Amino acid sequence: MPGISVRDVEADKFIQAYAAFLKRQGKLPIPGWSDTVKTSHAKELPPQSIDWYVCVRPLHISGDLLICARFYVRSAAVARHVYMRKTVGVGRLRKVHGGTKNRGVRPSHHVDASGSVDRKVMQALEKIGVLEQDEEKGGRRITHSGQRDLDRIAQTTMEAEDEEEDHE
Template sequence: MANGDWRMINGETNWVSKTGWVDTVKTSHSNELPPQSADWFYVRAAAVARHIYLRKSVGVGRLRKVHGSTKNRGSRPSHHVNASGSVDRKVVQALETLGIVEKVDEDEEAPSLKGGRRITQAGARDLDRIALNAVEGEEDDE
């Protein structure tokens, strides 16, 4: 997946079903408006899947920090604020229903993993296939 990292995010992302609130929700309290792109939920799902793929386990709190942004506070100094936990939680739950990620139990055989979600074998295989298709599609364009 290393070669097709960011090309995958704009590639096959329509494999996640989105709910009705996706059109009106803001992704952070630092934003004034909801996302303008109609397929932002798919792009976020692909970004979350890639983020979990590259790490052992990732929780929703870490995803909130990664997807956070800088809040404009007018004449006061700007500060980093986390993204909406609901959005990242719903994305992770959608990936879980597809079998791409799974919950990590804290009492498992690997004590270094402290909860969160990790990629499944089937999920890693699917993401590798999507990344390969993205790389092959770009090579065909050249």
């Protein structure tokens, strides 16, 4: 299947596959505070479970059971978001990852996510060579090697989907 890109694969399946790839690779630096931080001030409480970062649905790739951490999932989502657009800054990601704040009896409002989480994710993706800073426009863009990696993961995800359809 030549010519498969990230745009051809469903977002949730690609994000899980790329998060599993990042976890297997083991190069992505994870901040020490990732187990105690709230991802937005719209959240009422920080995560209560010790294993808050474990995905609800375990991921099966080539027979292996992989558990993907929340930081890896957010990193995969950010990488895909930057891939789909030319340049993306932290402010745009805060809007995308934001949520609805429950204000009691008053109407709910959208609030942005924590800028620190998205900034650290982008910095971590920069360290492993997936993103680079855009000096002209500001923000970050995907590198050639990052685009190649994402396209490879998209192709393997598409092939896995085709194999599942063949078995049914």
